[in-house]
Amino acid sequence: MGLLRKFFSNTGKPEGTMGKVVVAMMNCGHAGIADWGFSHLTLRGDEEVLDCGCGGGANIAVFLKKLSAGRVTGLDYSPVSVEKARAVNADAIAAGRCSVVQGDVQALPFEDGQFDVVTAFETVYFWPNPAHCFAQVHRVLRRGGVFMITNEASGRTHSHEKWVKIVDNMSxxxxxxxxxxxxxxxxxRTEIDEDIAHDRVNVRAYKA
Structure with missing residues (x-):
């Protein structure tokens, strides 16, 4: 159980060799929930996007395909994740369409009103003091912007309880x-979509 706990707790902040394995697995394993999340987001194609807790950068790559004239920034506080996300999106970074930075959602290193869209896929489980972190997201969003949270745990079933016991600092x-x-x-205002059959939830929040 000690090794299992160490492995799954690495999903919160991937570190070391094990973290590299975890990040690669998340890029593949989270594709389904990410696709479902993207289905709730309508894009013009020229948005400035921030993906918080970007992990290995798979969702950044999806955004780049969807945006004909936009730009995508990824943020993660794990150096292992940042390294992987930069490698996955190296061409877009070289072209000036993308950047990946190491940082903390508790103090986002961006200007006020910098982004049209902010996303958080499978990550707010690990955010301390959610209201404070969400206020940081609110700050960096432009008026009329949207913050989208997608979680593969709706909180409606008991399936998540085993993960909360195994994974440190997960809520x-x-x-x-x-x-x-x-x-x-x-x-x-907010909008909520739940898929209880697949135990997942999507929440969109809008800045006035």
Whole structure:
């Protein structure tokens, strides 16, 4: 159990050789939930996007395909994840369409109103003080911007309980709990979509 706990806890902040394996696995294993999340997001094609907790950069690559004239920034506090995300999106970085930075969602290293879209795929489980982190997202969004959270754990079933026991510092929230944090952070309104059959939730929050 010690090794299993160490492996899965590495999903929160991938480190070392094991972290590199975890990041590669997440790029493949999270593709399905990411596709479902993207289905809730309508894009013009010229947006400035921030993907928080970008992991190995797979979702950055999806955004780059969807944006004909936009730009994508990835942020993660794991050096292993940042390294992998930069490698996956090296061509776009060289072309000036993408950047990947190491940073913390508790103090986002960006200007106020810098982004049209901010996303968080399979990551808010590990964010300390969600209302504070969400306020940081609210700050870097432009007026009319959207923050989209996609989780493969709806908080409605008991399936997540085994992961909370194994993975250190992991918290699972319902859509309503996330919406409450988002409204506390200053967002004007929220929308929630749940798929209980597949135990997943998508929440969009809009800045007035």
């Amino acid at each position: 699972v929230y319902t859509g309503e709990e996330l919406a409450a944090f988002l409204m506390q952070a200053g967002f004007a």
